[in-house]
Amino acid sequence: MLIACPSQRSEKLAERVESFIRDVVVPYERDPRNGPHGPSAQLVAELRQLASRDGLMTPHILPNGEHLSQAETAAVLERSGLSPLGPVAVNTMAPDEGNMFLLGKVATPEQKELYLQKLVSGAARSAFFMTEPAEEDGAGSDPSMLKTRARLDGGQWVIDGTKTFITGADGASVGIIMALTDDSVAAKATMFLVDLPHPAVVIERVLDTIDSSMPGGHSRVAIRGLRLPPSAVLGEVHAGFHYAQVRLAPARLSHCMRWLGSATRAHEIAVGYATKRRAFGKPLIDHEGVGFMLADNLIDLKQSALMIEWCAGVLDSGSRANVESSMTKVAVSEALYRVADRCVQVMGGSGVSKDSIVEQVFREIRAFRIYDGPTEVHKWSLAKKMKKVASEGDYRVGK
Amino acid sequence: MLIACPSQRSEKLAERVESFIRDVVVPYERDPRNGPHGPSAQLVAELRQLASRDGLMTPHILPNGEHLSQAETAAVLERSGLSPLGPVAVNTMAPDEGNMFLLGKVATPEQKELYLQKLVSGAARSAFFMTEPAEEDGAGSDPSMLKTRARLDGGQWVIDGTKTFITGADGASVGIIMALTDDSVAAKATMFLVDLPHPAVVIERVLDTIDSSMPGGHSRVAIRGLRLPPSAVLGEVHAGFHYAQVRLAPARLSHCMRWLGSATRAHEIAVGYATKRRAFGKPLIDHEGVGFMLADNLIDLKQSALMIEWCAGVLDSGSRANVESSMTKVAVSEALYRVADRCVQVMGGSGVSKDSIVEQVFREIRAFRIYDGPTEVHKWSLAKKMKKVASEGDYRVGK
């Protein structure tokens, strides 16, 4: 695998996760319980039972509650991504991975006991209610457009709004809802914890999307008069945007880790195909048109691994890593997409059929170029950052 | 629309087809009878009834049997592609369009009466049995690897082989089967007509593929001891490769025509989205990151139209247009793919959901880069051609 293990414990974990995915999870890829909205609840339960049996549930959080460093996490999550079902099986998937991370940092002991524990054990799934519908000018990539509001009413919070693209909402037991709690000059938001399902949190529909690996799919959700006690506030009131920042870069990076695993597997399949299949008198890989694509894959995969390791190191050094995680998200999502596209092309008809997972990996990574902030939004913020630094009269890079 | 109408009759037809697609067909795009293997037989029948009602069934073949010129066809087929359901509705879709073209050129009067008539009327669908499974080293992009064989036995042809990616086989009434009939030094093949379904032509399974607009999907088919009389031979014995050439360039080009329509529609949807949806204080289209993508679309769409018009003109001049149709297929499939990809990206979350057809157009055109010869195979033959011309001591282009 491409991401280096920075410690013995991560090396052991990574090896065990890799074996588990390759030997136990991969055979489930053609299980008919995989559907357009991800694996069924039953299939998820079955996979998780196997992971628990092998002591691999939520491998990046140690039994004592300690979280692996980001560099260690990278090695483990990459391996978990070798199958589209891997992250679901070992509970390293989005949005739960990010939600567990956030709860670990911000939740009260009571909230941890109520919510975090069952997420870490793999017994429950969670959802993160942030994105809002474009067609209603809600908050997509631009959080300043947040429209969902929470107001105090008789000591209780009452929340109203519409959310969309809420991954895993269907079937989740825990929700974290982002809502505006102050709309004075500088808007402030708060995060709330809610047990799901809840009558005031209505899944209007599960969207049909190009990707299909996330259990529960992505839903459009109406929140109508949801009443929550003060204890439902996650962390501090008005600190929502701050917490979103805390969650942001690591969650963004963990996407990169998992998809690197998936793209690596697609590449392995394509290399296998290209060495066995012949055309015009020789194996496909001996055609430069094919061999060069695979060489490009090798480079893109390696560069993705290096960017992830670098960004993980910056996070581990205590930085918020906003710039670094934007750079990494753009570089990795675009590179892995090129990899997946080349795998499809190398495999020809087989590449566009669902007989291998290459076709699914291609679709998933297409979505990844948009999820967690489209490439363009990240470039926009990188340009703003460069301008800011330069406006101080300094154009040097990487001081 | 982007393709010019070279005659009054094509202009009128094109306009009527465009109105029919936009007004009548588009509303069916969200019909639940659209599935992963294309629209259901019932939905196809319903759409065709409407097309027949409006006198638009098989619009590129006139009531007197005359075929529009390729330049005229281009204008009409582009309009039919404005919806993924359009070509099915008005019977300009693959593989029927190419099959009707071939039968028109090669079939005996009896064969025309038996087979062509019901295809032109839209009463039946057909399939073209050419491609063979890669995993068995059959003929994919390299026809010299053809493995299906027909041998004479007591005055009858007996055919055995395995075919795959047979578009529309499931539900077809007419089949054209390509089989080796002579494997001496220079292999020769023959085409056979067969009524479907037939007990010796077994659909092993309908493949699940990334695309989903073709009724009947793409099937893997076993042909086991299929016995056919001499009258089943299409045209001449041993002339199969020649007929494949006759069908090749026009069929390849008609793909380009239809997908140009689809990509144009996706672009229209993306422009509509980008002018209405706001982010970071202004409409998306006012962000250069978005506006430039749409400008690139405009150029790619126009260039695709020009390539199609050019290649159609070469065909109409009587040339086989092998080089020109290879150039056009590569240029158009790659350009339209970039267009579709940008449309997805411009629309963000909405682009990867199935709420608009943009997501489907993206998937369809991804497959188009492989169907009818992957980009790489065409470049390979273009390079061979250039070498041949150059080896005569002449490196001039476009003499």
Added chain:
Amino acid sequence: MLIACPSQRSEKLAERVESFIRDVVVPYERDPRNGPHGPSAQLVAELRQLASRDGLMTPHILPNGEHLSQAETAAVLERSGLSPLGPVAVNTMAPDEGNMFLLGKVATPEQKELYLQKLVSGAARSAFFMTEPAEEDGAGSDPSMLKTRARLDGGQWVIDGTKTFITGADGASVGIIMALTDDSVAAKATMFLVDLPHPAVVIERVLDTIDSSMPGGHSRVAIRGLRLPPSAVLGEVHAGFHYAQVRLAPARLSHCMRWLGSATRAHEIAVGYATKRRAFGKPLIDHEGVGFMLADNLIDLKQSALMIEWCAGVLDSGSRANVESSMTKVAVSEALYRVADRCVQVMGGSGVSKDSIVEQVFREIRAFRIYDGPTEVHKWSLAKKMKKVASEGDYRVGK
């Protein structure tokens, strides 16, 4: 050649120009009088003598003063571009070609006699003083930033300003100067004709640039207290921006025509190299890595020709063709740059040496992506145009 001749007269002219360039001009490419600021005045004179001898001076303007249609011009100018020295030799080069076009449309009979005649005969060169220095916030791609001013003083115009990137200023006999003559709300400008050299028009320096085909190079010019009589006004006072528009699209397009010729020639050289030179056991062209690049060239060259023909047709129909010429300029300059870059790469060490013209063509076309409006400025205006059309509730393309 790639651009079709739409008439017999253009066909004959095109053929004669092609022969002249290939047979007579090409041998001068290695003449030591070619320098970093283009061919020397002496070399220019020598080449033009030959062109005049063969009756090919200014071939797109007929002896009776009639201008070929744009479609005819395209065929002729493409052939003239087969050598970087070609346009200079037969007087189809920028900026003279555009200046002659403008004078033909706008100049008074006296001005035509004084200026146009000697330009058409090839006896003199001209310059167009429009662009202003970026470092002084002058008019680069944004004409609204024009800073050069002309004011009336005692019945005479007095002009002050600084211009830069003035192609051919060094050695020109005729200048057209663009200056602001009214800076009320909607700024207005006027064009002036001036005999050169003139003591008030000082060439501060000839810039060293990446390109090297234009005689006289590109200069930075100070205009200090230049006094001109009313008769020096080209056309109407205050109509400068309008005339700039008249000149704009055809001049932009003629760049495309000439560079298409150059890139075609580079491609011919690269194909010749790739068929003769061997590596790793076979001719370079048999390596797909090389053959595919040449196939891509073929497609890019053809598409460029088609875009030029299309835009020429739009101009010939009487349209201003602003949108079409922006699309064409972007598409052609970027495509030809890819062609030139691939030619360099195919030829390896020979590609980066000046032993063939491929290296020069590469440098010239690199500049072409910026001259006459960088790609980005054209995309920006295309996006604005799309928004305008869409804001009228219509998102259709190519109606």
Added chain:
Amino acid sequence: MLIACPSQRSEKLAERVESFIRDVVVPYERDPRNGPHGPSAQLVAELRQLASRDGLMTPHILPNGEHLSQAETAAVLERSGLSPLGPVAVNTMAPDEGNMFLLGKVATPEQKELYLQKLVSGAARSAFFMTEPAEEDGAGSDPSMLKTRARLDGGQWVIDGTKTFITGADGASVGIIMALTDDSVAAKATMFLVDLPHPAVVIERVLDTIDSSMPGGHSRVAIRGLRLPPSAVLGEVHAGFHYAQVRLAPARLSHCMRWLGSATRAHEIAVGYATKRRAFGKPLIDHEGVGFMLADNLIDLKQSALMIEWCAGVLDSGSRANVESSMTKVAVSEALYRVADRCVQVMGGSGVSKDSIVEQVFREIRAFRIYDGPTEVHKWSLAKKMKKVASEGDYRVGK
């Protein structure tokens, strides 16, 4: 700067080199003694005097003869590349850097005293005679085509052959010549040391090339009956291909290090330009069309640094790093070329003029995509390697 310093000594050296380049060397960039074949001998001497004064001559080789590790070297050489004149000034340039490395590994003590010493002190320059003319089917990227031969004659070696693209031959005091010494089944070659200039080593001409930073340029050289004693053999007879391998990867990598510095400087200049220059009402950098290009630069530069650090680490671990240095050479040369191209584009007219070094950096890095093995040759060998690994039944990447 982008490459991390892995030790205190490298950090100090890197900082001193950076200051020296920025403060002392950069002002010499506009010195008229910079010509098409690099800085003149006089300018080189002047710069080296300054470097010696500041104790920065050949900074990657310590006074005791110890060579910095590759990881340390990377940090130092990157800084030296901040100016195209930097590597010449501090003696980290090609081919001397690679030649010194090779001599340090392979030369006898006598050879080190005779040749290495004066190279390390900066008193002399050297050349590496490997590449042969394509037009004579000599060894370009394919060393198996080596045509220069050395035969024993009366106890002396007599060498004949033609070499081309010999960087720095003009003005070099030391030459290393690669010649075939055995052409039995597996050809064997030997390296020879020769004092230059030598009457039997004739510089036929200095090539005019797109790049212009190397002192002495690149020459075509005829070797006619060059007689050398046995002591002229570098290392062992017949070990030439082996030594070429020893030199190969580190020399390839040091190119990447230096050009990363150059591209970084070009990016700094472009950012400075984009924040100061305005168009269409705002600073260029506020146009997404520009800001996104600069964001892409940031990512490409970082990825290049990470690849270099990675490959340096592999070399430092004792590996030959053939695969890793091929991957790095391709990734870095292509990425830095994109960076340089974007810098040119961002700066518009200023980008194609020689008023800043951006234009030169662009030209230099264009050549870098070919020098030291064109991109395509590296991809070819990567594909071969993948096939070899896969043929052992293992398709896993990065095991």
